Amino acid sequence: MSKSIAGFSKLSKSEKIDWIVETHFSNTEDATNVLKQYWNTDEKLQKLHDEFIENTITNYYLPLGVAPNFLINNKLYTIPMAIEESSVVAAASKAAKFWLDRGGFKTTVLSTTKIGQVHFMYQGDYNKLKTFFNSVKPKLLTDAKPITKNMELRGGGILDIELRNKTTDIKGYYQLHVSFETLDAMGANFINSCLEQFAKTLKNEALAFSDFSEQEKNIDIVMSILSNYVPNCLVRAEVSCKVEELTEKNDVSGDVFANKFVQAIQIAEVEPYRAVTHNKGIMNGIDAVILATGNDFRAIEAGVHAYASRKGNYSSLSHAKVENGIFTFWLEIPLALGTVGGLTGLHPLVKFASELLGKPSAKELMQIVAVAGLAQNFAALKSLTTTGIQQGHMKMHLMNILNQFDANDEEKTILTEYFKTHTVTHSAVVEAINELRE
Ligand code: MEV
Numbered sequence: 464m465s466k467s468i469a470g471f472s473k474l475s476k477s478e479k480i481d482w483i484v485e486t487h488f489s490n491t492e493d494a495t496n497v498l499k500q501y502w503n504t505d506e507k508l509q510k511l512h513d514e515f516i517e518n519t520i521t522n523y524y525l526p527l528g529v530a531p532n533f534l535i536n537n538k539l540y541t542i543p544m545a546i547e548e549s550s551v552v553a554a555a556s557k558a559a560k561f562w563l564d565r566g567g568f569k570t571t572v573l574s575t576t577k578i579g580q581v582h583f584m585y586q587g588d589y590n591k592l593k594t595f596f597n598s599v600k601p602k603l604l605t606d607a608k609p610i611t612k613n614m615e616l617r618g619g620g621i622l623d624i625e626l627r628n629k630t631t632d633i634k635g636y637y638q639l640h641v642s643f644e645t646l647d648a649m650g651a652n653f654i655n656s657c658l659e660q661f662a663k664t665l666k667n668e669a670l671a672f673s674d675f676s677e678q679e680k681n682i683d684i685v686m687s688i689l690s691n692y693v694p695n696c697l698v699r700a701e702v703s704c705k706v707e708e709l710t711e712k713n714d715v716s717g718d719v720f721a722n723k724f725v726q727a728i729q730i731a732e733v734e735p736y737r738a739v740t741h742n743k744g745i746m747n748g749i750d751a752v753i754l755a756t757g758n759d760f761r762a763i764e765a766g767v768h769a770y771a772s773r774k775g776n777y778s779s780l781s782h783a784k785v786e787n788g789i790f791t792f793w794l795e796i797p798l799a800l801g802t803v804g805g806l807t808g809l810h811p812l813v814k815f816a817s818e819l820l821g822k823p824s825a826k827e828l829m830q831i832v833a834v835a836g837l838a839q840n841f842a843a844l845k846s847l848t849t850t851g852i853q854q855g856h857m858k859m860h861l862m863n864i865l866n867q868f869d870a871n872d873e874e875k876t877i878l879t880e881y882f883k884t885h886t887v888t889h890s891a892v893v894e895a896i897n898e899l900r901e
Pocket residue numbers: 548740741742743744745747843844847852
């Protein structure tokens with residue numbers, strides 16, 4: 464059973480590890496070694512990672528792979544992807560190559576507005592609150608100037624502050640609903656700092672507003688925080704080609720392929736059980752690039768799934784059609800990303816990923832990420848509607864099973880060759896290993 468401890472964060476790293484292994488593990492030496500084998504020998508680099516979070520005991524590795532051949536708006540990219548799922552990078556690479564031969568991906572950033580809110584309670588006359596808000600609005604902006612001035616010099620800043628009446632949902636509940644342009648920064652710290660300043664000004668100015676009664680003067684701030692729902696920070700990615708160009712060697716006809724593909728999308732548009740898995744496939748591509756480029760995948764996930772439900776039903780993020788013999792497949796997705804600030808200037812692999820992509824702006828990164836999602840979705844639907852997903856998936860999973868059984872290099876070579884012409888299932892691989900070892 465786990466034990467509680469006071470002052471854990473104050474212990475040194477090795478004291479923390481000693482406490483953990485002594486209280487949770489039977490073989491303390493093995494447990495310590497597991498942690499230590501992931502420490503970096505470069506002490507400066509290790510210290511950098513230690514200081515990203517509290518209570519760091521080791522590093523947690525994920526593979527960083529790349530998917531080359533992504534043609535986006537006529538520019539070629541090699542996309543970095545950090546992910547553990549065996550088939551994702553392979554599928555992205557395959558989809559990139561498929562569309563490279565058919566004109567590549569076309570993308571557009573539709574909007575880049577981000578949102579933050581001050582949530583507050585006011586018990587009184589709404590008309591008086593409106594008058595107060597209109598009179599205090601210039602001061603809200605002036606008081607936030609020390610925070611906004613650098614962002615404004617670069618062309619960003621606060622776009623608007625609205626007063627929203629939410630009293631039909633909760634008695635006395637109002638918001639300052641604020642829109643921001645944060646350029647290449649994801650902007651969380653900038654937005655939250657502005658909001659906290661607005662809250663202070665709002666509260667103080669209300670106390671001095673002569674039209675308010677004593678009760679009305681007492682605006683009660685509940686919280687000030689950005690929103691990860693960014694339906695106006697939107698990017699579109701698209702591929703299209705003639706239906707007959709969809710045919711590959713020994714493959715089904717373009718017509719049959721396109722029809723099945725469109726049907727698969729229609730199912731994800733109307734059936735939430737399918738839509739969740741369909742969108743999960745899109746997020747396989749998106750999260751992998753988000754992680755590799757040091758962005759916040761939790762924020763992206765939350766915002767994307769809210770967007771997928773914006774019409775009241777959870778639905779597909781991607782769409783497809785055939786019109787006049789042209790197959791078109793696209794998605795529109797909200798992505799609040801940063802290419803400056805946060806981890807981007809700190810983590811050596813994030814800097815590497817940025818350089819690999821040609822040091823993109825946040826807008827360019829939005830387009831690359833959306834394409835990674837669309838490509839992943841294309842690869843998944845292509846497999847699902849033709850061969851089935853397991854063929855490719857299990858081929859990529861083969862190495863994981865071989866590693867589970869500690870296969871040596873020679874065994875791996877023999878069995879990889881064997882499974883080029885045999886169906887990979889867990890039991891088939893186990894059987895083949897056993898036979899080989901006999
Ligand atoms: C697996 O990680 C993702 C898929 O299930 C996506 C899909 O079904 O579209 C293959």
